[in-house]
Amino acid sequence: MTDHKERLVYLSGDFVPESQAKISIFDAAVNLGHCVTDSSRTFHHEAFKLKAHIARLYQSLKVARIDPGIDADEMYRITMDLLERNLQLYATTDDCWIVHNVSAGMSPLGPNPKQSSAATIMISNQPLNLTGWQKYYHVGCHAVTPFSRQIPSQSLDARIKNRSRMFYTLAEQEVKLVDPDAQSVILDTDGFVAENKGGNVFIAKDGVVKTPTSINGLAGITRQTTLEICRAQGIPFIETRLLPYDLYTADEVFFTSTPYCLMPATKFNGLSVGSGMVGPIAKKILLGWQELTGVNVVEQADSQTQMSS
Ligand SMILES: Cc1ncc(COP(=O)(O)O)c(C=O)c1O
Incomplete structure (x- = not known):
């Protein structure tokens, strides 16, 4: 070396x-x-x-x-x-x-x-600086739908992970105008949940984890791993179309992506999600990540935040 x-x-x-x-x-x-x-x-x-x-x-x-x-x-x-x-x-x-x-x-x-x-x-x-996400592990972020809609797969299939990030950047800027703690839940042109500018979207309702298929969003590898963790932990899950209604009425909403693994959302478009606190399924999946990788990402984010303050 x-x-x-x-x-x-x-x-x-x-x-x-x-x-x-x-x-x-x-x-x-x-x-x-x-x-x-x-x-x-x-x-x-x-x-x-x-x-x-x-x-x-x-x-x-x-x-x-x-x-x-x-x-x-x-x-x-x-x-x-x-x-x-x-x-x-x-x-x-x-x-x-x-x-x-x-x-x-x-x-x-x-x-x-x-x-x-x-x-x-x-x-x-x-x-890998997790300080920007750190507080969301504890109190959740605010999931917000931007007014920009996902580019239809007929024009650019979202499964092509590409560097033309103008659309995602504008969508994320739109939600940050609503709340600096917002994270985008981008809808497709039919109004179904597609993805976040850099992550996939999940809900939990009555003990079942639900996430959109990859028809209108990136086939996230963290998404795949999350489903594997659900299977290993005995948490039932389905891949299905979701509408904003499903997020408003969910018990839990969370995002998944490579850097942070899982980021809970405790508000959706201004309304509390479930109890308004980070939910048990999100916590269980984060524990699953720790078992899988040997790293507690929440502690990693906490210690980075302490060191930088
Ligand atoms: C648009 C988009 N959706 C979803 C994801 C999540 O993919 P992965 O879990 O493979 O990081 C990403 C990751 O950067 C992304 O850019």
């Missing part, structure tokens, strides 16, 4: 210090937003479900017609190599993101947006 003080990133064949990693302003990621992505994380410095994340990345690449020029095994090997080089810079109590961005490469102006150069492959690690 090399000794270095700055994190490295992998950029199209080379390991380079983060501050020196540059891409062209003519890259398809910049000019067209023609770039797919995936984000995973470590628990106790161990990559979690990295092969599943890379498999999803390759599905996104295929549908986005981007040829990365290397296969999934090679992508995995490089990702692990980078992680090993960078982990020496992390405190043992901290974890990191693992982020892949792969664009279609240089994008010359002209009539044909077909991939015309080697892909630009960018892999990075960033400290």
